[in-house]
Amino acid sequence: MRKRAVKNQFQELPVTFRFIHTSDLHIGRKFANIPQPVDGNIRGRLMEARHGAIGRLAQAARDQGAAHVLLAGDTFDTATPSPVVIRQALAAMGEAPELIWWLLPGNHDNLRDAEPLWEAIHRDAPANVIALTDAAPQDMGDAATLLPCPVAFRASASDPSEPLVTMASDDGKLRIGLAHGGVTDFTESGTAIAPDRDRSARLDYLALGDWHGRIAVSDRVQYCGSPEQDRFKHGRRGVCLSVAIDGPGAVPLVEEVETGSFLWAQVDLTLHPRQDAAAALTAILPGAGRRDVLLRVSATGWAGLPDHVDLQRAADRCAPEFAHFELVTDALGTQYETADLDEIDRGGALRLAADGLMDDAESETLSQADREVAADALARLYAYVREAAR
Structure with a gap:
């Protein structure tokens, strides 16, 4: 009995899985709605801030001890960003080789309209940048499986998170969903994400994008908002979410990390x-x-x-x-x-x-x-x- 007690004392504790949840970078946005002063360059500064958010997200990941950055859609503002915008964004992610960047197509950079964009990412991205163009499970190591729902069309007639219900994952691994769209209740048309998708798809966490403001739908279903804001309605600087989960079934610990410069x-x-x-x-x-x-x-x-x-x-x-x-x-x-x-x-x-x-x-x-x-x-x-x- 004494021997067994000593052994239990040194049993390994579960390793907490940590990642950064962000979305809606809208890199390449031109801010044509903001008047350009004769002696200033506010549009240029705002555009540069969106690109600079990549570096701030990387630093947030390092500070939080996270090895993964999940981008829940609309990384780019349009389906046809310039080659310079694409290559510079990918290069910035490549400058943090210790991180894995997971890029999900959203409604602005959806699969159909932005097919050349995603082809360019597959072709030119550094090894640590993964384009999630298929609704198929992705291995995130020993602790977790990523379940992505890429947006195929700018406007859809169905819940974009529906594929999560039937996606498989290995036993004993966290199930982390990644989707882009708005949440609705069951009285609506059914074209938006069900607010209890975490339960119906057995998810430990659902990382959502599309809404630019920070919203916690539930403990496991979260909107991070844009890391660099672009409208007056939210009244705060942009944030990303640092998420830590001790193991399957554990309640995620979600912490806001300020990333916005404006x-x-x-x-x-x-x-x-x-x-x-x-x-x-x-x-x-x-x-x-x-x-x-x-x-x-x-x-x-x-x-x-x-x-x-x-x-x-x-x-x-x-x-x-x-x-x-x-x-x-x-x-x-x-x-x-x-x-x-x-x-x-x-x-x-x-x-x-x-x-x-x-x-x-x-x-x-x-x-x-x-x-x-x-x-x-x-x-x-x-x-x-x-x-x-x-």
């Missing part, structure tokens, strides 16, 4: 008439790191004509400090006062024009678009006159 943020600014609009704007701006922040300020409430002018001038002053800056005033109402119109002119043609624009801006018979045009024109007239008086 912050896309949207903030609300509520104003009231005669408020110091410039000071109110300054108070909500980040104090540091503005060069790497894309900021959209949505102004609401009410402001007088002078407030509108002061707000726009304050925005114009601070905008060059940011990677990108937007001031949205569509929902900011204007309160008109006689004293403000008197500043334009107490009589004569300018006053007649101002009165006419004010009437149109407050009209109940004109369309919303026409009222907004009139309000904008009046605000511009006020700003011009005020500037000329300086």
Whole structure:
């Protein structure tokens, strides 16, 4: 009995399997929706940040002790990225030879539309980059089997994760699913991923891509979001997920690792008439790191004509400090006062024009678009006159 107790004391403990879950790099995206300033190159910086995410993912894997990086679709933004974009992305992955990069076709780089892309990856990729163009089990070593579901078409009429149910894996190995698409409940059309796919396919973890925000569907079903954000709605820098699983059936330990270099943020600014609009704007701006922040300020409430002018001038002053800056005033109402119109002119043609624009801006018979045009024109007239008086 004593001998058996000593032996049990030194039995090997299960080795934790670790990997990085990421998706939606969209390498090669051109960001045509972001205005390019005359003296800046924000689009170029954003494009370079997407390529640079490869190196940051590699570093995250090293820091977390992971040997595998799972890319759950949309590694490339289009089905036809340039040869330079492809080769440079593959070369960057090859610069981390200690890692295995698993690339799954998504809806942007799906198998049908991007056939030449995946042929190029098969042909030119370094040995540590594996293109998952078949829905077939992949050996990840002694601990795990990867079960990929490549996207064949940009739009599908079925659940892209359905093949996971019948995919085989060796006994005693982790079953890790990799898919790209949205999750729905069972009352929907059935064209999206079932939220309980981990149970129906006996998965230890399902790594999903497609949604650019970070969402935990359940302990075993996770969206990592994009490692480099590209829209204002998420309000945080991009992350990848470090996943650690002690063995089959164990609950995965999932940790977010920040990888984004740019912050896309949207903030609300509520104003009231005669408020110091410039000071109110300054108070909500980040104090540091503005060069790497894309900021959209949505102004609401009410402001007088002078407030509108002061707000726009304050925005114009601070905008060059940011990677990108937007001031949205569509929902900011204007309160008109006689004293403000008197500043334009107490009589004569300018006053007649101002009165006419004010009437149109407050009209109940004109369309919303026409009222907004009139309000904008009046605000511009006020700003011009005020500037000329300086």
